[in-house]
Amino acid sequence: MTSNDSVQKAPAKDPWELPDVSGLVVGVLGGTGDQGRGLAYRLARAGQKVIIGSRAAERAQTAADELGHGVEGAENAECARRSDIVIVAVPWDGHGKTLEALREELSGKLVVDCVNPLGFDKKGAYALKPEEGSAAEQAAALLPDSRVTAAFHHLSAVLLQDPAVEEIDTDVMVLGEARADTDIVQALAARIPGMRGVFAGRLRNAHQVESLVANLISVNRRYKAHAGLRVTDV
Numbered sequence: 001m002t003s004n005d006s007v008q009k010a011p012a013k014d015p016w017e018l019p020d021v022s023g024l025v026v027g028v029l030g031g032t033g034d035q036g037r038g039l040a041y042r043l044a045r046a047g048q049k050v051i052i053g054s055r056a057a058e059r060a061q062t063a064a065d066e067l068g069h070g071v072e073g074a075e076n077a078e079c080a081r082r083s084d085i086v087i088v089a090v091p092w093d094g095h096g097k098t099l100e101a102l103r104e105e106l107s108g109k110l111v112v113d114c115v116n117p118l119g120f121d122k123k124g125a126y127a128l129k130p131e132e133g134s135a136a137e138q139a140a141a142l143l144p145d146s147r148v149t150a151a152f153h154h155l156s157a158v159l160l161q162d163p164a165v166e167e168i169d170t171d172v173m174v175l176g177e178a179r180a181d182t183d184i185v186q187a188l189a190a191r192i193p194g195m196r197g198v199f200a201g202r203l204r205n206a207h208q209v210e211s212l213v214a215n216l217i218s219v220n221r222r223y224k225a226h227a228g229l230r231v232t233d234v
């Protein structure tokens, strides 16, 4: 018997064993837009404490009042400061500038980037190629003191915002460098009825996930749908 034989390997952790995130405060930068409002509404409806961020405090307040469910509104910087998890839901155009300005407020926070860098022309939507590889990698480069993850790219803001829709029938691909952080984001996705967070790799593979939205937009246009995605056999 070698010395290696006697070393007992710890049993692999069940990947569906996720932490309790119900007590964490979730901020949404750009939370006055369709995607931000939709996510804020779903999470708040599931019992999460949510703060909507905006470049203007009063716009955030108005949106928060409209959403109800205890949602609060604040300027983006205050939203980031007061939140444990911060979802980035601003347009790709304003992504870099917004994050650069919030580096200090986002320090130590779990950042969830859902930004899809897309262009649109006569042929429809197409994926842009950010210099850093993806929006999520740009966020990681700009926020060295934050824990950057990527998720919630493939959701329909229309379905998220529709109070008549009880369940959001989709998986959410979650990417990041630290398993503890992606577990938290998976657990957050799972707070929303019908939704499941699935680990989908490190940030260097975020570009494909962000780009896939161009394909989903084509699906939605052809079939007049609000398509989601399911990863099978997991």
Ligand SMILES: NC(=O)c1ccc[n+]([C@@H]2O[C@H](COP(=O)([O-])OP(=O)(O)OC[C@H]3O[C@@H](n4cnc5c(N)ncnc54)[C@H](OP(=O)(O)O)[C@@H]3O)[C@@H](O)[C@H]2O)c1
Residues within 6 Å of the ligand: 029, 030, 031, 032, 033, 034, 035, 036, 053, 054, 055, 056, 059, 060, 088, 089, 090, 091, 092, 093, 094, 095, 098, 114, 115, 116, 117, 152, 153, 154, 155, 156, 157, 158
């Ligand atoms: N819509 C969807 O179905 C969907 C689905 C998945 C992912 N996403 C991603 O989520 C992000 C937001 O999408 P959206 O449709 O909600 O966009 P949006 O409505 O155009 O923008 C969201 C909010 O961002 C703020 N904003 C606008 N321009 C900005 C700038 N230059 N710098 C900083 N903030 C700015 C605005 O809030 P204030 O004026 O109040 O600051 C706006 O209400 C996008 O990156 C998109 O790729 C969208």
